Amino acid sequence: MTPENNYLEINRQAWNKRVEAHLKSEFYDLDNFLKGKSSLNDIELNLLGDIKGKTILHLQCHFGQDTISLSRLGANVTGIDLSDKAIENAQQIAKETGSNAKFICCDIYDLPNQLDEKFDIVFTSYGTIGWLPDLDQWAKIIYKFLKPNGQFVFVEFHPVVWMFDGNFEKIGYRYFNTGAIIETNSGTYADKTADLTIYDVSWNHGISEVLNSLIKNGLEIKSFDEFDYSPYNCFNKTVEFEPNKYRIEHLDNKIPMVYSIKATAKEKQ
Numbered sequence: 001m002t003p004e005n006n007y008l009e010i011n012r013q014a015w016n017k018r019v020e021a022h023l024k025s026e027f028y029d030l031d032n033f034l035k036g037k038s039s040l041n042d043i044e045l046n047l048l049g050d051i052k053g054k055t056i057l058h059l060q061c062h063f064g065q066d067t068i069s070l071s072r073l074g075a076n077v078t079g080i081d082l083s084d085k086a087i088e089n090a091q092q093i094a095k096e097t098g099s100n101a102k103f104i105c106c107d108i109y110d111l112p113n114q115l116d117e118k119f120d121i122v123f124t125s126y127g128t129i130g131w132l133p134d135l136d137q138w139a140k141i142i143y144k145f146l147k148p149n150g151q152f153v154f155v156e157f158h159p160v161v162w163m164f165d166g167n168f169e170k171i172g173y174r175y176f177n178t179g180a181i182i183e184t185n186s187g188t189y190a191d192k193t194a195d196l197t198i199y200d201v202s203w204n205h206g207i208s209e210v211l212n213s214l215i216k217n218g219l220e221i222k223s224f225d226e227f228d229y230s231p232y233n234c235f236n237k238t239v240e241f242e243p244n245k246y247r248i249e250h251l252d253n254k255i256p257m258v259y260s261i262k263a264t265a266k267e268k269q
Contacts, residue, residue, distance in 0.1 A: 004133070004180040007201040008082065008107055011131055014200040015083035018188050019063060023089060027190035027234070028065065034096060038072065039065035041231040041244070044125055047153045047223070047262050051075040051121065057145050059108050059124040064090030064101060066125065071101040078102045078119075080111060082131075109137055111145070118147040125155040126232065126258075127189075130162065130202045133180065135209055139217035146265035152219055154263075158226065158256040162204050167236050168248045176206050189234040207259065219263040227258040 003010055022028050033039060052074030058067045061079030063086040070077045071094075079101060081087050087105040094101045106114045109132075122142050132138050142152050165172035173181065184199045211221060229245040230238075239249040247253060 003182045003201050007133065007180065011200050012082050012084070014198050015062075015081075016085040017196055017198060018190075019083065019085045019089060021188055021194040021196060022190045023063065025190040025194075027232070030065075030093075033065055033068075034093070036072075038069045040069045041155075043227065043231065043258065043260055044123070044153060044155050047155070047260060048121070048123070054120040055117075056121045056123055057115075057117075057119040059122065059141075060128040060131070061090065061103070062086050064093055064103060066123075067101045067103070068094055068097055068099045070123070071099045075121075076100065078104065078115070078117075080104050080106060080108055080115075082107050108132070108141055109134075111141055115145070117145070119145055119150060120147060121151045121153060122146055123153045127157060127234075129156060129205055129210070131200075132205075133203050135205055135213035136217065139213040139219065142214070143218040143265055148265060148267045150265045152214070152261070152263040152265070154261040156210075156259060157230070158259050159204055159206050160255050161235070161257055168251060173204060175204065177204055177209055179203070192236075210261070214261070214263055218266045218268075220266055221261065221263050223260070223262040225260045226256040227260070228253040228256060230257045 023030055054075045056070055056075045056077045058077055058079040061067045061081045064079050067077050067079035079090060084105045087103045090103045104114055122145055159175055163171050163173050163175050181202045184197060186197055187194045188196055229247050231244055233246045235248060237249050238246040240246050
């Protein structure tokens with residue numbers, strides 16, 4: 001079986017390997033999170049607005065910090081992730097923090113076989129769609145789980161970022177999706193010195209691919225924004241130019257680093 005055909009198992013193992021290092025990392029700051037610190041950023045908070053009493057489906061939630069942060073704002077949240085080790089830790093963290101967030105371990109394409117519920121909001125953010133080969137199917141899943149006029153809130157790293165090599169010195173990848181990218185890398189974005197060797201499979205998705213997948217599958221785009229910074233210090237050669245705002249030092253504000261989309265589910269036909 002080729003890596004592209006076996007990507008689910010390859011990536012499940014890759015994310016299982018990352019979990020322990022991520023739990024211990026300054027990046028995820030679990031100690032302060034357990035004491036009540038939110039893991040959400042202004043970009044997504046501004047898009048979400050008041051979510052008290054809302055039902056939210058959080059796709060690709062890792063070990064649940066954002067899921068639990070949403071629940072702390074009064075929402076009823078269900079988090080989904082491929083990694084069984086991540087979900088086990090999410091459930092434990094929810095228990096420790098008294099959160100009512102629920103978690104399901106599955107590939108999101110298989111979610112219709114695991115969950116039968118409609119939500120006010122579907123949310124997903126930062127480093128998610130690169131692990132998915134088929135955005136048309138992704139958009140179908142989003143639409144399926146939204147109530148009529150429900151909101152899709154999405155924040156993601158900009159595809160321009162993924163064109164560069166690891167040190168942002170040259171263009172190493174195509175902007176457009178031309179098939180699977182199969183790589184082996186050392187460390188992890190949350191701890192670049194971690195004693196890890198990660199083998200995984202990913203895909204680049206240009207903005208037009210993302211927008212058209214949503215438009216073709218029943219979602220009406222309400223806003224689309226681009227940002228010249230990342231709220232996370234997860235890349236090489238960064239500089240923090242304002243609190244919790246990072247850029248690639250030698251590129252300054254010249255490239256987009258993050259984009260956001262808010263869309264509404266049209267009435268079901």
